[in-house]
Amino acid sequence: xxxxxxxxxxxxxxxxxxxxxxxxxxxxxxxxxxxxxxxxxxxxxxxxxxxxxxxxxxxxxxxxxxxxxxxxxxxxxxxxxxxxxxxxxxxxxxxxxxxxxxxxxxxxxxxxxxxxxxxxxxxxxxxxxxxxxxxxxxxxxxxxxxxxxxxxxxxxxxxxxxxxx
Amino acid sequence: xxxxxxxxxxxxxxxxxxxxxxxxxxxxxxxxxxxxxxxxxxxxxxxxxxxxxxxxxxxxxxxxxxxxxxxxxxxxxxxxxxxxxxxxxxxxxxxxxxxxxxxxxxxxxxxxxxxxxxxxxxxxxxxxxxxxxxxxxxxxxxxxxxxxxxxxxxxxxxxxxxxxxxxxxxxxxxxx
Numbered sequence: 001x002x003x004x005x006x007x008x009x010x011x012x013x014x015x016x017x018x019x020x021x022x023x024x025x026x027x028x029x030x031x032x033x034x035x036x037x038x039x040x041x042x043x044x045x046x047x048x049x050x051x052x053x054x055x056x057x058x059x060x061x062x063x064x065x066x067x068x069x070x071x072x073x074x075x076x077x078x079x080x081x082x083x084x085x086x087x088x089x090x091x092x093x094x095x096x097x098x099x100x101x102x103x104x105x106x107x108x109x110x111x112x113x114x115x116x117x118x119x120x121x122x123x124x125x126x127x128x129x130x131x132x133x134x135x136x137x138x139x140x141x142x143x144x145x146x147x148x149x150x151x152x153x154x155x156x157x158x159x160x161x162x163x164x165x
Numbered sequence: 166x167x168x169x170x171x172x173x174x175x176x177x178x179x180x181x182x183x184x185x186x187x188x189x190x191x192x193x194x195x196x197x198x199x200x201x202x203x204x205x206x207x208x209x210x211x212x213x214x215x216x217x218x219x220x221x222x223x224x225x226x227x228x229x230x231x232x233x234x235x236x237x238x239x240x241x242x243x244x245x246x247x248x249x250x251x252x253x254x255x256x257x258x259x260x261x262x263x264x265x266x267x268x269x270x271x272x273x274x275x276x277x278x279x280x281x282x283x284x285x286x287x288x289x290x291x292x293x294x295x296x297x298x299x300x301x302x303x304x305x306x307x308x309x310x311x312x313x314x315x316x317x318x319x320x321x322x323x324x325x326x327x328x329x330x331x332x333x334x335x336x337x338x339x340x341x
Contacts, residue, residue, distance in 0.1 A: 003217075003220060003249075003253070006216050006220065007213055007216065007217070007253065007256060007257065009216075010212040010213040010215070010216040010217075011209065011210075011212075011213050011257070011260045011261070011264070013212040014208065014209035014210055014211060014212045014213055014261065014264070015209055015264050017208055017209065017211065017212065018205055018208050018209050018264070018265070018268055021202045021208065022202075024198075025198050025199065025202055028195075029195065030195075031191060031194045031195040031198040032188055032191035032192050032194060032195035033188070033191060034191060034194065035187035035188065035190050035191040035194070035215070035326060035330060036184045036185055036187045036188045036191060037184070038187070038212070038215070039183070039184040039187045039323075039326070040180060040181070040184035043180055043183065043184065044180060073173075076173070076177075077173065077176055077177045077180060078180075080173075080174070080177035080178075080181070081177045081178070081180035081181035081184065082181065083181065084177070084178055084180075084181025084182060084184075084185065085181045085184045085185050085188075088181075088182075088185040088188065089185065089188055089191075092188055092192065093195075096192060096195075097195060146216055146219075147216075150212045150216070154212075
């Protein structure tokens with residue numbers, strides 16, 4: 001079932017990719033950047049969900065207090081990590097494809113920030129709903145965050161290009 | 166405070182570098198971006214294919230990293246994966262083709278057969294490679310007394326993603 005959820009989200013992301021391909025292809029280096037942004041968003045969200053789950057397991061009394069600080073912490077990690085990704089991606093785009101390194105850096109940062117701002121609250125909410133339903137959130141969150149963040153990533157890259165390019 | 170900041174920076178830089186490894190596969194995609202844009206079913210299938218091989222890479226790594234007394238029979242793991250893999254491939258090919266048709270893409274039988282064969286071939290090749298890679302890495306990690314649980318999954322999922330994207334790029338240039 002988890003793989004089913006993951007596949008549905010990935011197919012939706014693929015469809016969004018088709019819908020936005022003209023804009024994505026229009027900026028040299030964006031197709032190269034996409035797998036990195038997919039990976040980063042999903043990794044940060046997955047870690048956030050797992051951490052939340054484990055805090056709830058061990059300290060359910062303080063879990064409510066740490067929810068937002070943990071979300072902000074994950075968002076900050078995502079933004080700083082996106083700088084690293086954007087720098088490497090920008091230099092690669094410039095050297096290999098003659099792309100605009102600064103633009104790729106900005107797109108990486110803005111798209112990761114947007115997808116994390118939208119996706120982290122949903123992952124957090126899903127984790128808590130799963131825990132309260134008596135399910136093992138570790139089994140639920142993986143498929144949810146990969147499917148959600150795949151689609152969010154394509155949308156956020158598209159929005160970033162629209163704002164920056 | 167300094168410890169927390171150092172930890173935060175370490176985690177952030179590690180996450181950024183790990184994501185940057187995926188750019189290797191992205192280079193292949195960028196090289197064929199103009200060509201792949203017109204192969205609508207394949208474009209739609211890309212995230213699904215990456216997710217699929219990444220998931221199986223993680224599953225194989227998780228099983229291979231089990232302690233010897235709990236390790237399942239890898240032949241049984243392979244058979245279990247094989248039973249579901251065919252179904253996943255058909256779902257990906259089917260939905261990608263249907264959505265492409267919605268976008269006005271003209272599906273001819275020759276393309277569909279090539280598409281199905283390519284998806285099946287590439288997924289099987291990558292998943293089989295993950296068995297080999299996991300076996301080799303697990304041995305190497307044991308020899309160096311490292312915990313496989315910490316490193317196998319990130320490495321194998323990254324390799325699976327890169328391999329799949331490079332196969333897609335190769336297929337765009339050679340087959341389609």
